[in-house]
Amino acid sequence: MPKHVLLVAEDNAVDAMLLERALRRAGSSFKMVRVSNGEELIDYVQARGPYEDRAQHPAPKMILLDLKMPKKDGFAVLRWRQSTPAGCQLPVIVFSSSSLEQDINQAYSLGANSYVVKPTAPERLESMVKAMHEWWAGFNTTALKSA
Amino acid sequence: MAAPTPVTPTAARWFTRPLFRWSAAIIAAIVFGILVFEALGISVFKRIGMPHEFCYLRDPKLIWLHVVADLLIGFAYVSISVTLAYLVYKASKGIPFNWMFLAFGLFIVTCGLTHFMEVWVIWEPVYWLSGYVKVVTAAASVATAIALFPLLPKIFKLIDAARRSEERRLEIEQLNQELERFNYSVAHDLRAPLRGISGFSQILREDCEKELSADALEYLERIQTSVAQMDALISELLKYATISRQKVSLEPVLLEEVLRVTLGLLNAEIARRHAEVVTTGTLPTVLGDATMLQVVFQNLIGNSIKFVGPGVTPRIEISSERLTTTKVAVYFTDNGIGIPAEARDRIFGLFERFHPEHAGTGIGLPIVHRAVERINGQIELVESPTGKGARFQLILALASPRS
Numbered sequence: 386m387p388k389h390v391l392l393v394a395e396d397n398a399v400d401a402m403l404l405e406r407a408l409r410r411a412g413s414s415f416k417m418v419r420v421s422n423g424e425e426l427i428d429y430v431q432a433r434g435p436y437e438d439r440a441q442h443p444a445p446k447m448i449l450l451d452l453k454m455p456k457k458d459g460f461a462v463l464r465w466r467q468s469t470p471a472g473c474q475l476p477v478i479v480f481s482s483s484s485l486e487q488d489i490n491q492a493y494s495l496g497a498n499s500y501v502v503k504p505t506a507p508e509r510l511e512s513m514v515k516a517m518h519e520w521w522a523g524f525n526t527t528a529l530k531s532a
Numbered sequence: 533m534a535a536p537t538p539v540t541p542t543a544a545r546w547f548t549r550p551l552f553r554w555s556a557a558i559i560a561a562i563v564f565g566i567l568v569f570e571a572l573g574i575s576v577f578k579r580i581g582m583p584h585e586f587c588y589l590r591d592p593k594l595i596w597l598h599v600v601a602d603l604l605i606g607f608a609y610v611s612i613s614v615t616l617a618y619l620v621y622k623a624s625k626g627i628p629f630n631w632m633f634l635a636f637g638l639f640i641v642t643c644g645l646t647h648f649m650e651v652w653v654i655w656e657p658v659y660w661l662s663g664y665v666k667v668v669t670a671a672a673s674v675a676t677a678i679a680l681f682p683l684l685p686k687i688f689k690l691i692d693a694a695r696r697s698e699e700r701r702l703e704i705e706q707l708n709q710e711l712e713r714f715n716y717s718v719a720h721d722l723r724a725p726l727r728g729i730s731g732f733s734q735i736l737r738e739d740c741e742k743e744l745s746a747d748a749l750e751y752l753e754r755i756q757t758s759v760a761q762m763d764a765l766i767s768e769l770l771k772y773a774t775i776s777r778q779k780v781s782l783e784p785v786l787l788e789e790v791l792r793v794t795l796g797l798l799n800a801e802i803a804r805r806h807a808e809v810v811t812t813g814t815l816p817t818v819l820g821d822a823t824m825l826q827v828v829f830q831n832l833i834g835n836s837i838k839f840v841g842p843g844v845t846p847r848i849e850i851s852s853e854r855l856t857t858t859k860v861a862v863y864f865t866d867n868g869i870g871i872p873a874e875a876r877d878r879i880f881g882l883f884e885r886f887h888p889e890h891a892g893t894g895i896g897l898p899i900v901h902r903a904v905e906r907i908n909g910q911i912e913l914v915e916s917p918t919g920k921g922a923r924f925q926l927i928l929a930l931a932s933p934r935s
Contacts, residue, residue, distance in 0.1 A: 397724055403731040453720040483719040484770065505726050505763045506756075507734035 388416035389522065392445035394426040394462065395419060395480075396454045400503065404449075407507075407514040414522055418445070423457025426450070427465055430472065445475065447521055450497075452481040452488060463495035474528035476521065554617065554638055558645075558668070565664045574660070588654065595654055602647040609644025613637040632676075632683060639676040642669035715773050722766050730759040761893075768895035771827075772882075775902045780821040782907060784931035787815035787862065790822065791850065794829040798837065807837045807846040815852055816860050819929040820907040827903040828911075831896045832924055836866035839887060839922075844868075855927065862926040863914075870922045876913050 391408075395401045401419050408417055420426045426448070429436045436442040452459035459479060466472035478499040479492045489500050501517075504510045521527075588595050616637040646669050649662040733755045741749070795802065795809060802809065818825075836848040849865045871879055871886055878884045880901035883894040904911045909928045916923040 399728040399731070400724065403727065406735065481720070482723045483716075484767070485715065485719045486774070488719070503723070503727060505723060505730055505759060507731050510727075510731070 388414055389446035390443050391415035391417050391447050391449060392426065392429060393417055393419045393449045393480075394421070394423060394454060394459070395449075395451045396421045397451070400451075403507070403510060404514070407511045408518075410511060411515045411518055413514065413518040415446075415518065418442070422454045423459065423462040423465075425456075426462055427457065430475065446527060448475060448477045449480045450477050452479060452483060452492070460491060460495060463492065463497060467496050476525070476527055478517070478521075554634060555641070558638065558641060561668055562645075562665060565668070566661065569660065569664070599651050599654065602650045606644040606647035606651070609640050609647065613641040613644070616640070632679060635672070635676045635679055639669075639672040642672045645669065711773070711777075715770065715777075718766060718773075719770055723763065726759050726762055726766075730756060733759075765893050765895070768893045768899065772895055772899050772902065775824070775827060775899055775906065778823070778906075780824055780906045782819050782821060784817050785820045785822045785825055786817050787825070787852075790825045790829050791815060793826060794833060797830060798834060801834065801837055805837050805840075805846050807848065809833060809848045809850070812849065812851040815850065815862065816854075817931040818860060819931045820909065824903040824907050828900050828926065831900045832864045832926075835896060836864065836868055836922070838892070839868040840866075841869050854930070858930055860928055860930050862928065863923060864926070865916060865921065865923040867918075867921045870916065870920060871913060879913055880911075 391413075393401065393404065395404070405417050405419075408415060418429070420429055428434045429442060430445065430448075432439055432442065432444075448462075450459045450462060457465075459481065463477065463479075466475065466477065473496065476498045477496070478501060479497045480501050480503060481488065481492075482503050483489075484502045492500050501513060504513055588598065616633055620633045620637075642665070645665050646662070649658070649665050652658055653662050733752045737744070737749060737752045744752075791811065801807070833848055837846045840846045844867065847867045850862065851865070852860055852862045854860050869887060875884070875886050879886075879897050882898045884897075885892055885894040901911060904926065907928070909926060911924060911926045914923050914925045
């Protein structure tokens with residue numbers, strides 16, 4: 386069975402590296418695909434531009450979304466997602482440094498399914514990745530492909 | 533309560549209104565003028581023939597044109613001066629040079645009177661009276677005109693002050709925006725390098741454990757400790773900024789409830805240290821903001837649990853004492869290591885630390901201080917009854933002041 390794609394929008398290469406390592410160590414069944422800004426993420430989800438080939442770039446099962454990114458930021462992605470029926474069915478976990486009330490509230494207002502403040506301690510990151518995998522790939526049922 | 537005053541207050545106030553006083557002054561001036569001239573044998577009401585027979589050519593159209601125009605001007609003048617007088621009456625403290633406004637009002641009202649006289653003299657030849665009214669008008673006009681000159685620099689100063697206060701308002705607004713951006717940046721960017729340092733030193737430890745000496749492993753451990761410290765600093769700094777900017781609404785808050793929630797949040801820490809938190813008597817209901825009070829309680833009790841000597845079981849006592857009919861003092865007394873007396877003035881300053889051997893960011897007490905300030909309370913370190921430990925006195929407003 387092919388691994389589900391976890392689409393990660395992250396502009397910080399270090400964060401992306403640490404996350405990938407944590408996923409690998411947790412034995413996650415997710416295949417992490419990284420894009421580095423909101424624009425690329427939207428292109429990927431819509432299979433546009435460089436991501437046209439679905440065989441090479443399979444549709445994502447879930448999105449892990451950083452908020453502060455160049456070009457389109459996380460909020461812009463969330464707004465775009467709300468405007469498309471397929472986007473709305475795709476679970477989005479906001480994964481940001483910010484613990485500011487306004488960021489958290491705005492993310493949920495724009496339809497985020499979960500909000501996780503990036504842990505600083507490596508052990509925390511690993512246990513977060515494990516729990517995330519257990520929940521989203523284990524207990525949680527995502528929307529079934531309608532089209 | 534005393535019995536209701538016999539005089540209706542509205543009548544008394546009406547009598548003292550500037551509008552009434554100035555109107556009375558004008559009427560008195562005119563009547564006085566008439567009496568003086570009559571007494572001197574110069575008849576004010578003397579008829580000198582057909583009024584305005586020649587100038588208006590007995591043409592009804594021309595007469596009515598003048599009558600209507602004069603009446604309109606007269607009423608407008610009176611209305612303007614009434615409005616001015618009302619303005620001065622309503623905002624007498626807010627308007628500078630209010631006497632100038634009143635002089636101006638008098639000038640306008642007398643101008644109105646001259647126009648009413650114009651109408652009157654079409655039918656009645658009261659030219660003398662009309663003349664006296666003009667004299668009063670002239671006096672008021674000249675007085676206003678003269679009084680206006682020395683006022684000019686003051687008015688310019690006033691305009692300048694208004695402009696400067698607007699500039700300052702804009703500056704503050706800009707500063708607030710910058711602070712907001714700064715906060716945003718702290719929240720989003722400052723932690724990223726920490727994750728790198730912490731993450732890669734962890735990887736180093738995991739992947740190269742065999743090649744590293746015991747010393748090197750300890751250094752890596754120290755890196756982690758420093759990162760955790762920096763992380764805590766950033767968190768606390770953000771909390772401090774949030775406390776400063778968050779909206780507060782002053783409403784009745786049950787301190788018992790605040791304490792209950794706080795103990796719930798500190799549950800793990802209390803259990804770990806076997807801390808004992810006791811209250812003597814019932815805590816009052818105060819006028820404050822639940823979130824701010826929560827922050828105060830959590831930091832003060834948290835500190836009391838954290839800053840204890842080795843082997844000591846933390847004990848915190850919370851009590852309250854009514855100070856006046858409106859104020860209450862809440863005391864937080866602990867058996868911890870206390871704060872040196874000479875540091876008393878500095879404890880609420882940012883990044884002040886008195887116990888380097890204990891983990892602390894030096895932002896906890898500033899947060900408490902700011903939160904207390906936000907709800908118009910006071911807090912200070914007071915002498916502990918036992919001479920040991922720390923004792924904070926928090927003064928708040930009672931929600932329902934009763935004797």
